[in-house]
Amino acid sequence: MDTNLKRRAFVKYLALGSASITAASYGAVNDKPKAQTKKPNFGMIFDQNKCVGCTDCERACVKVNLVPKGQMRLFVEDKTDPNNRMQKRYVRVSCQQCVEAPCASVCPTNACHKDLLTGITTTNADDCIACKYCIVACPYDVRFINSENHAAESCNFCLDTNLAEGKEPACVEACRYDALVFGDLNDEESHISKLLRIKDSLRMRPECGTKPSLRYIPAVKMGV
Amino acid sequence: MNGAINYTHTFSSGVVWHWPIAVYLLLAGMSGGALIVALLIRYYKKQTGVTPLFKGASLLSLVTILLGMVCLVADLDKPLYFWKILINYNFTSVMSIGVLALCIYIPLSFVVILYAFEKELNAFFANHFTFLKAFFGLIMNILNFIRPLMFVLTLIFAVAICAYTGFLISVLVRFPILNTSALPALFVASGLSAGIAGSGLIAAMFFREDTHSSDLKILHAIEWPVMAAEILLIGMIFVSLIIGSDVQKAASMAFFSGEYAKMFWIGVVGIGFVIPIVFNFLLGKTFAHTRFAFYVSSLASIIGVLMLRMFILYAGQTYSIFI
Ligand code: SF4
Ligand code: SF4
Ligand code: SF4
Numbered sequence: 001m002d003t004n005l006k007r008r009a010f011v012k013y014l015a016l017g018s019a020s021i022t023a024a025s026y027g028a029v030n031d032k033p034k035a036q037t038k039k040p041n042f043g044m045i046f047d048q049n050k051c052v053g054c055t056d057c058e059r060a061c062v063k064v065n066l067v068p069k070g071q072m073r074l075f076v077e078d079k080t081d082p083n084n085r086m087q088k089r090y091v092r093v094s095c096q097q098c099v100e101a102p103c104a105s106v107c108p109t110n111a112c113h114k115d116l117l118t119g120i121t122t123t124n125a126d127d128c129i130a131c132k133y134c135i136v137a138c139p140y141d142v143r144f145i146n147s148e149n150h151a152a153e154s155c156n157f158c159l160d161t162n163l164a165e166g167k168e169p170a171c172v173e174a175c176r177y178d179a180l181v182f183g184d185l186n187d188e189e190s191h192i193s194k195l196l197r198i199k200d201s202l203r204m205r206p207e208c209g210t211k212p213s214l215r216y217i218p219a220v221k222m223g224v
Numbered sequence: 225m226n227g228a229i230n231y232t233h234t235f236s237s238g239v240v241w242h243w244p245i246a247v248y249l250l251l252a253g254m255s256g257g258a259l260i261v262a263l264l265i266r267y268y269k270k271q272t273g274v275t276p277l278f279k280g281a282s283l284l285s286l287v288t289i290l291l292g293m294v295c296l297v298a299d300l301d302k303p304l305y306f307w308k309i310l311i312n313y314n315f316t317s318v319m320s321i322g323v324l325a326l327c328i329y330i331p332l333s334f335v336v337i338l339y340a341f342e343k344e345l346n347a348f349f350a351n352h353f354t355f356l357k358a359f360f361g362l363i364m365n366i367l368n369f370i371r372p373l374m375f376v377l378t379l380i381f382a383v384a385i386c387a388y389t390g391f392l393i394s395v396l397v398r399f400p401i402l403n404t405s406a407l408p409a410l411f412v413a414s415g416l417s418a419g420i421a422g423s424g425l426i427a428a429m430f431f432r433e434d435t436h437s438s439d440l441k442i443l444h445a446i447e448w449p450v451m452a453a454e455i456l457l458i459g460m461i462f463v464s465l466i467i468g469s470d471v472q473k474a475a476s477m478a479f480f481s482g483e484y485a486k487m488f489w490i491g492v493v494g495i496g497f498v499i500p501i502v503f504n505f506l507l508g509k510t511f512a513h514t515r516f517a518f519y520v521s522s523l524a525s526i527i528g529v530l531m532l533r534m535f536i537l538y539a540g541q542t543y544s545i546f547i
Contacts, residue, residue: 048229077233091231102397108319109312129308130301132240133319136541139398141234150301154235202229205545208397216229 038186041099042120042157043213044172045192045201046092049220051179053078053090060174064161068147073155074171089219092180095142095155096204096212097121103134103143103154112152120159125151139208157182185213232546239541244295246533249389250418251292253411253529255285256386257419259333263379265442274340277439280427281419282340285382286333288422289326318395322388329381335367336378386415393540400475402540404464410457414529416450421525428518435518444504447525451497458492458532475543484539487531496528 053076061067061074075093101121103112111127112134114120123134128151135143135152143154158169167173172180183192201215262281265271271278297306310327314320338345342364349357367374390408397403424443427433433440465476478484500521504512511517 072235075233075235077231079231091229093231093233093235102395105314105316106319106395108314108317108323109308110314111308111312127308127312128302129305131299131309131319132301133317135236135240136393136396136398139545141236141398141544141546144235145301204229208545218229 039119040184041186041213042118043097043183043185043192043215044157044169045181045195045215045217047179047181047217048089048091049217050177051076051090051092051175052177053088054176056174056176057092057171057180060170061155061158064158064170071144071147073142073153087219091216092214093142094214095121095138096140096210096214097155097157098210098212100210102137102139102210106133106137108133115156115159118159118163120157120163121154122156122159123151123153125149125153128152139205139210140212234546239538241537241541242299243534244299246530246537248292248295248299249393249411249533249537250526250530251288251295252389253386253415253533254418254422254526255289255292255333256329256382256384257415257417258282258285258288258423259336259378259382259419260386260416261420261443261446262423263375263382265439266375268442269438274343275439276427276431276433276437277423277443279340279431280425280433281423282333282337283430284419284422284426286330286337289330289333289385293326293330318388318392322385322392325381325384325388328377329385332374332378332381335374338364338367339371339374383412386412389415393537396540398544399540400465400468400472400545401461401478401536401543404461406457406460406464407536410454410461410532413450413453413457414532417447417454418526418529420447420450421522421529425519425522425526428515435515436513447500451500451525454532455497471545471547474547475539478535478539478543484535484542487535487538491531492528492535495524496531499524500528 055076058072058074058076062072065073067073073094077091077093079089079091081087081089097120099119101112101114104114104121107113107128108131109127109129111125111129112121112123115122125146130145130150130152132145132152135141135145138154143152145151146153157163158167162168162170162173168182169180172182181192181195183190185193185196187193196215199217201217203212203215206212258281262278266275266278297303300306309320309323312320313324345360346357346364349360387408390411393402394404394407420443424433424435424440427440428435462476462479465472465479468476479488503517503521503524507517
């Protein structure tokens with residue numbers, strides 16, 4: 001899927017999302033009632049078959065979200081089996097955007113919360129007192145204290161940066177190999193939903209009961 | 225865990241909550257524990273006056289909880305913003321509920337200390353700040369009128385404070401040692417243990433309580449069942465780890481090797497359990513009845529509880545579900 005198409009698709013989700021909220025507040029009847037009954041649940045796919053470990057996504061994230069030097073919201077870990085160097089494996093390490101997010105439910109000041117409009121887990125740096133409860137509560141250990149403003153943070157799908165400008169998250173924009181797909185999981189017509197219908201994907205640590213919105217498509221073994 | 229997709233690089237890099245939190249957990253437990261035993265003994269013996277033990281326990285509980293607050297705020301990365309926690313509440317957060325409980329508990333323990341030192345304060349105001357004497361008398365008249373209610377409330381909130389410190393860390397699903405249902409009970413038991421030792425110590429040291437007085441005898445008598453409960457609960461956590469999932473089995477290594485194992489066997493078991501038992505039962509009655517034995521074994525109990533909190537917090541955060 002080319003970038004232009006993706007962008008157009010995403011703008012459509014945002015438009016639908018806001019339309020549904022407008023519709024709900026006015027109680028209006030819309031011509032697309034199905035898409036409006038559900039709030040958006042933005043998710044992302046990381047396709048291990050496509051990722052080459054170039055780390056363009058990491059760099060784009062740092063740049064767009066002004067992540068302090070030496071820190072990161074997104075890390076691409078090389079999990080290549082040392083006994084099988086031929087088959088490269090990379091894994092995206094970042095906030096899993098849990099639907100049932102422990103970080104948000106333990107935060108005493110509501111600094112870490114689910115954004116009302118999009119449902120994305122994000123942190124309001126001004127309200128954070130850096131008690132680090134969210135950091136120890138996150139089963140995926142992907143939160144950290146920003147060394148510049150001393151507030152906790154984690155990947156928020158570029159909610160206040162790229163998304164606010166109607167663009168896709170920086171990592172998705174930067175990935176030249178289509179290893180990342182972003183979209184609304186609650187919209188059955190979205191590219192991400194269609195993709196998930198035809199591909200097998202995994203959630204990280206489903207046993208933690210957090211319902212992550214990040215999906216992983218594992219690499220299939222080559223040969224026998 | 226699905227082997228196909230897994231990562232081991234994480235962002236927090238090890239222990240996030242450091243020793244000030246362990247010290248806070250000790251102080252909060254000791255504060256609650258001291259008031260629980262002092263009030264229960266009061267009810268049990270139907271005391272109406274002020275005993276040295278009551279004075280010792282009330283002084284200990286206020287001082288420890290205030291010091292605990294200092295530790296808590298000092299561990300924040302943005303300590304000057306701590307007031308945000310007082311104006312924002314999130315009722316799904318154990319920390320928020322704890323703060324709310326503390327906001328009631330701290331004034332209550334302040335009131336208890338007024339009851340305990342009413343006579344002394346009256347005498348003080350008679351000689352100094354005489355203009356405050358009438359005011360103080362008025363306050364005490366009101367407080368004495370609602371005293372039974374205040375004691376019941378204090379007892380409830382003291383238990384709540386002890387328990388919440390356990391719930392605070394038992395909800396952390398990433399850590400097998402912390403994420404156990406026995407932890408809050410263990411924290412109540414060990415808090416009681418520290419409260420018993422601490423308030424007995426203060427009563428004997430500062431309020432000239434005889435170490436063989438009937439109050440301290442009761443303290444002494446409940447000390448051992450509480451310790452037995454503690455050992456039982458630690459055993460339960462240990463067994464649930466060694467018979468549990470792979471990550472739980474891996475976490476049970478905390479008891480066998482490394483610095484934390486030493487902390488547990490020397491600090492918790494050696495100092496916390498063995499010294500008091502040896503001093504009180506194995507070295508003969510005459511030695512057990514000396515003041516020396518009383519002070520050392522009380523102190524050992526408190527250090528043992530601190531070591532337990534340290535062990536739980538550090539080993540707990542070290543062994544995560546990422547193996
Ligand atoms: S992965 Fe961690 S930080 Fe992200 S939503 Fe889930 S609990 Fe919160
Ligand atoms: S560190 Fe900040 S965002 Fe995290 S729980 Fe504490 S106040 Fe909330
Ligand atoms: S930019 Fe794409 S291919 Fe490169 S590391 Fe990130 S996800 Fe993988």
